[in-house]
Amino acid sequence: MEQSRPRLNEEQIMIQAKQPLARLVVSIIVSSVFWLYCAIVLWFFLSAVIGVNDRYSGVLKIAFKTTNGEIRTFLVIGLAIFCFFFLALFLWRSYNKKRFGSLNRRKEPAYTSIKDLERLELLSKDQIQELQRAQYIEFDVNPLKHTEERKHA
Template sequence: MIINSKQSKPRKIIDILLTFFGWLFLALFLYNLITYFEGDLDFTFIELNLANANSILLITVLVVIVSAAFLSWWSSYNKRKYGPLKRRTFPPQTSQKELAEYFELTEEEIRQIQSNQYIERN
C-alpha cells in the first residue's frame, strides 16, 4: 500500500534523492561485497589484545552516547509534538443493571459476586 501525503516540492525532491542515494549505496555495497569476497576468511580481528580493546571500548562508549542523545532528542520531540493532545477518552462506567442484563443475573447476584472474595461455581 502506498501512502500519499501532501508534501511541498522541495521536501518531495529531497525524499526522492535520499531514497535514490540509499538504494545506490545498498547496491554498491552488495556489489563490492560480492566482487571482493574471497573464500578464506580471516578472523584475527576477533582476537582481543590491549591495543584494540581500548578502541573497542571507546567506540562502544561513543555509540552509547550517540544513542542516548538521539533517544533523548526523540523523547523531547514527541513530548512537544504530541504531549498537549488529549485523544484518550474512557468509556463510561458500567452500571450493575447493565451487568445484570448482560450476564442474565439479578442485581442482587451481581452485588454479591462483586463483594465476595471467593465465588463457588455450581
C-alpha cells in the first residue's frame, strides 16, 4: 500500500458553523454534566487510593457498598490485566518485527501522466486536457459510474 502524497499548497481551514442559541445552551449543559460525572468518578477512585474519606466519596462508597481496600484491589487487578496485555502485545510485536522485518515498505506514488489517464479509457483526451486546465469542471455523465455501460455498448 502506498502513502498519499503531501500537499504542496496546504492551507489551514477553520469551519465555523452558526448554531442556534438553544442548541448552544443544551450543548454546554450536556457537556458540563459529562465533565462533572468524569470528575466525580475520578475523585471516587483517587480518594480510595490516597485514603481520603470525605462526605462526597463516602456517599458513593456507601451506595456501591465498597471500601477503600476493595477499590484499591479492583484498581490493582485492572492494572495487572493492563500490564499483562501490554507485555503480551509488546512481545508479539517484537516477535513479528524479528520474523518479518520492520515492514516499512511504503513508497511515494508515481505521478500520473496524461498517457496513463488515456489508457484507462474513462475520459476522452479533450476531457483530460480540460481537467488539467480548469479549476472546476462539470460532467453531464459521471465517467466512472457508467463504465460498465460503455464497455457493453
